[in-house]
Amino acid sequence: MTAKRPLYATVLMYLALASYLIFLGFPLLWLLSASFKSTRELNSLAVNLIPQQWDFGNYIAALERQNLITAAGNSMLVSIVTMIVAVLLSMPMAYALARLKGRLRAAGTVWILVSQVFPTILIIIPLFLVLRSLQLNDTLFGLILVYVTFTMPFTLWMLQGYVAAIPPELEEAAEMDGAGRFTILRTVILPLLVPGLVATAMFTFVSAWNEFFLALVLIQSPELYTLPIALRSFLGAEGQTQLGPLAAGAILATIPSLIIFGILQKKLTGGMLAGAVKG
Amino acid sequence: MTTLERTKASSRPPRVRTIGPRARAQRTEAIALVAPALLPIIIFSVIPLVSGVLLGFTDATLARNAEVGFVGLDNFVELAGDRRFWQSFGIGVVWAGSVALLTLVSAMGLALLLNSNLRLKGLTRVLALIPWAMPPVVIAIVWRMIYNPNSGPLNGVLGWLGIPGVNWLGDFSTALPAVIVVGVWAGIPQTTVLLLAGMQSIAPEQHEAAAVDGAGAGRRFWHVTLPALRPVIIAVTALDFIWQFNSFGLIYVLTEGGPGGRTMIPPLFTYLEAFRNREIGYASAMGNVLVVAILVILSLYLINQFRQNKGARS
Numbered sequence: 001m002t003a004k005r006p007l008y009a010t011v012l013m014y015l016a017l018a019s020y021l022i023f024l025g026f027p028l029l030w031l032l033s034a035s036f037k038s039t040r041e042l043n044s045l046a047v048n049l050i051p052q053q054w055d056f057g058n059y060i061a062a063l064e065r066q067n068l069i070t071a072a073g074n075s076m077l078v079s080i081v082t083m084i085v086a087v088l089l090s091m092p093m094a095y096a097l098a099r100l101k102g103r104l105r106a107a108g109t110v111w112i113l114v115s116q117v118f119p120t121i122l123i124i125i126p127l128f129l130v131l132r133s134l135q136l137n138d139t140l141f142g143l144i145l146v147y148v149t150f151t152m153p154f155t156l157w158m159l160q161g162y163v164a165a166i167p168p169e170l171e172e173a174a175e176m177d178g179a180g181r182f183t184i185l186r187t188v189i190l191p192l193l194v195p196g197l198v199a200t201a202m203f204t205f206v207s208a209w210n211e212f213f214l215a216l217v218l219i220q221s222p223e224l225y226t227l228p229i230a231l232r233s234f235l236g237a238e239g240q241t242q243l244g245p246l247a248a249g250a251i252l253a254t255i256p257s258l259i260i261f262g263i264l265q266k267k268l269t270g271g272m273l274a275g276a277v278k279g
Numbered sequence: 280m281t282t283l284e285r286t287k288a289s290s291r292p293p294r295v296r297t298i299g300p301r302a303r304a305q306r307t308e309a310i311a312l313v314a315p316a317l318l319p320i321i322i323f324s325v326i327p328l329v330s331g332v333l334l335g336f337t338d339a340t341l342a343r344n345a346e347v348g349f350v351g352l353d354n355f356v357e358l359a360g361d362r363r364f365w366q367s368f369g370i371g372v373v374w375a376g377s378v379a380l381l382t383l384v385s386a387m388g389l390a391l392l393l394n395s396n397l398r399l400k401g402l403t404r405v406l407a408l409i410p411w412a413m414p415p416v417v418i419a420i421v422w423r424m425i426y427n428p429n430s431g432p433l434n435g436v437l438g439w440l441g442i443p444g445v446n447w448l449g450d451f452s453t454a455l456p457a458v459i460v461v462g463v464w465a466g467i468p469q470t471t472v473l474l475l476a477g478m479q480s481i482a483p484e485q486h487e488a489a490a491v492d493g494a495g496a497g498r499r500f501w502h503v504t505l506p507a508l509r510p511v512i513i514a515v516t517a518l519d520f521i522w523q524f525n526s527f528g529l530i531y532v533l534t535e536g537g538p539g540g541r542t543m544i545p546p547l548f549t550y551l552e553a554f555r556n557r558e559i560g561y562a563s564a565m566g567n568v569l570v571v572a573i574l575v576i577l578s579l580y581l582i583n584q585f586r587q588n589k590g591a592r593s
Contacts, residue, residue: 045444
């Protein structure tokens with residue numbers, strides 16, 4: 001495509017790009033700058049992205065407030081365990097979905113689709129009752145069980161895609177030698193699946209790390225709050241919120257997912273088709 | 280197995296299953312592969328789903344030892360006359376529809392820009408992806424700061440221009456548009472990446488041929504890019520609408536449904552009914568209505584897909 005573009009078109013395109021840059025970038029820069037601003041500056045209507053005085057105390061204040069470190073620890077624990085368990089449980093079924101044809105595959109696909117469109121609010125009400133009768137509500141263990149189940153459509157979908165990309169001929173050779181499905185899974189598929197497993201695991205971590213609604217319903221004790229719930233509890237009535245520490249806490253909460261998304265940038269398209277990273 | 284075959288099979292006398300040892304072994308293997316994932320799915324997803332539907336026909340409350348009785352359609356009759364619920368339903372449709380359409384349009388523009396030979400593409404790309412990685416709670420917090428009437432930059436800029444400030448999230452007329460803007464901001468990354476992927480799968484020859492025929496950029500977009508992207512556009516918009524209609528966290532943290540219910544979307548309303556008013560049965564009935572609404576949208580989408588496939592084949 002080397003058609004010449006008239007000058008006015010180029011100018012218009014850069015103008016459009018600039019408005020996108022401002023619209024998308026400004027909130028991020030504002031948050032970053034707010035996290036370094038003093039309380040007085042934050043409570044004024046001054047529109048400056050560079051703080052007049054750099055106040056690093058917000059980060060310390062954020063960490064001292066509201067058990068933010070405990071909450072970060074809870075989030076880290078829940079996300080890592082969810083990630084490991086969801087991927088381990090999904091792997092054999094993803095293999096079955098990719099390789100064994102027939103009704104199982106159809107049922108699995110339908111369920112993955114259904115889980116994407118069903119309102120979580122309808123499931124959470126009985127789920128809360130189930131967990132309460134098992135005495136697992138208001139526990140991190142219960143939250144992990146729910147996270148594992150709710151991330152599984154996504155892990156299944158991603159992993160079966162990675163399995164489908166492995167040529168079946170590789171397995172046939174092993175099958176000739178009389179290896180069973182599990183041996184094939186372990187010796188042939190698993191080594192080839194490692195990059196896919198890592199990508200899936202990282203996505204799972206991010207969705208558990210960012211999750212808000214299920215944690216809001218299932219966790220009541222402040223010492224069990226996950227990071228999003230703890231951050232939300234920072235918000236007091238308008239004017240009473242300490243904006244500086246809040247902004248600092250918000251930045252800290254974003255860093256892990258940001259790092260992972262940076263690593264996974266190239267794989268975003270395939271992963272998001274399953275759309276598990278939903279608000 | 281089609282429905283027809285199944286009917287035939289069941290009308291015949293039951294035949295003796297002859298299953299070889301090899302087939303049996305394969306089936307055992309399949310079960311063993313599927314069981315570890317299927318068990319939690321059934322316990323924590325399928326059973327709650329079914330009981331969620333059933334709860335809508337009961338008078339259950341959050342109280343621990345309350346007697347739960349079936350009340351038939353009582354909840355639904357009450358719901359039919361519940362003005363607040365239908366108001367939230369309407370707001371939910373406006374919210375989800377606006378976010379889905381505005382996201383599509385903005386993401387299309389951004390994807391076109393990122394697909395052309397401009398500088399600053401890398402930076403824009405990175406910036407455009409960041410909202411995707413951010414926890415929804417953080418997104419809501421940032422925008423609350425931006426919309427803050429007394430310290431937010433939005434009113435700050437208006438102040439420069441001599442325009443009086445607005446209580447964006449607190450004013451009846453601006454609250455819903457304000458949360459829609461946040462929804463679009465948060466939704467742009469996903470849609471852009473998908474549209475961009477779709478655009479990059481269009482063979483450059485198609486554009487070249489159109490250019491040789493004298494088609495300008497606008498006509499090439501209209502006659503080459505847009506038709507090729509049609510399936511992606513429809514799928515993304517339908518899914519985005521459903522996700523937004525079901526969404527919770529963003530608006531909960533931004534406004535908690537306020538002011539005066541102006542941003543009260545159905546999942547939020549249902550949550551408050553279930554966990555603050557403790558009316559689990561009634562809330563589940565609301566959930567059922569939402570499911571029906573989503574199924575209607577979904578079937579419209581599927582019928583459309585089906586027609587298109589048929590059209591493509593003939």
